[in-house]
Amino acid sequence: MTRTLGCVVALLLSFLSAPVLAQEAAAPGGAPPDVEATHIALRALKQDMEDALNKQDVDRMLTHLHPDVVFTTMNNDVRVGKEAIRAYYDEMMRGPNRVVEKVTAKFEVDDLTRLYGNTGIARGSSKDHYVLTDGTDIVIDSRWTCTMVREGDRWLIAAFHYSTNVFDNPLLSKMKNYGAGLLSIVAIGALLAGFVIGRTRRRKATA
Template sequence: MTRLPGCVVVLLLTFLPSAALAQPASNDAATHEALRVLKQQMEDALNAQDIDGLLRHLHPDVSFTTMNNDVRVGKESIRAYYEEMMRGPNRVVDRIRAKFEVDDLTRLYGDTGIARGSSRDHYVLTDGTDIVIDGRWTCTLVREGDRWLIAAFHYSTNVFDNPLLTRLQHLALAAVTVTGLGALVVGAVMGRRFRRRQEPPSPHAP
């Protein structure tokens, strides 16, 4: 029986683990690059208002929690939400421009990945409101074959400090101010009429 020299055994033990780990590391690098491309494609589709481009990267059973706390499940439900908010007769949003940033590399668990990050979204509403909202998002992805698809997306913003809340507060303050001024004017008019009725008739009146 042929025995390998001790130095050869040491070299094999040194390099074999590195060779074994090199392949997974290479696969992970390719995966992260594919996910970066996916993020950019989703961002481009949203900014171009390309709903078909968005749906192309979603899992058929995708779950989407929107900023207004609506939950949509499935591609057609998300299409209906998009049509309602941006294209229908009662649409709220005229156009949007978003920029997505990731916090770090997607956490990979076999064929599942979880990513998180932030977004800076410029909204122009149909009533002319022009606001920028800083949001936070979490995305769950699954691999099917050689493709990564979005299985869940949760979007939120700070309910205590955001431009839309500030605008609503200003509108509420304006409404209270107008109502208060109106009440003062009505009170003044009614007071004058009441005083006139209470005044005694003039002694020179016929």
């Protein structure tokens, strides 16, 4: 009787575990198919956002954003909502006082997106190439964090935060060089002024 009961339990366990084993075998790395499909969708989202940014296709970028998206920019500005982000883009790249002539970026992820139900958090780096309206051509290494939410069958970006090293970046180096050049000009000007003033005084003294 005990042996028969043990066989029945083993048989039931084999039936219960079969679907799980089938799911693990169906996806790379042992991940369930729905999780793998989610990561495929998120990789496609990243790639399309990168492509839209590099082509300056703002309308396409906005389709991937949640209506209440929060974007923290590299210049420490915070924009909330799609239209606020469109206005920021127009201000920086299209308006009469624009700063950026062109930007291209290459986004890299540190690891797979961490999934919490219908929320995902990704992090990584970005190599951003900027051409500014004053002719400055620089490449900045950035860090980013992105929060995404699933609504229906789509993943949308709910928050994106950009940052760079404030102690070591091309813009800081440019400002340091500018400051050193300005100090040199001021020093030369002071020397010339001192020479002229001294010469004038000597002429007055001998007159």
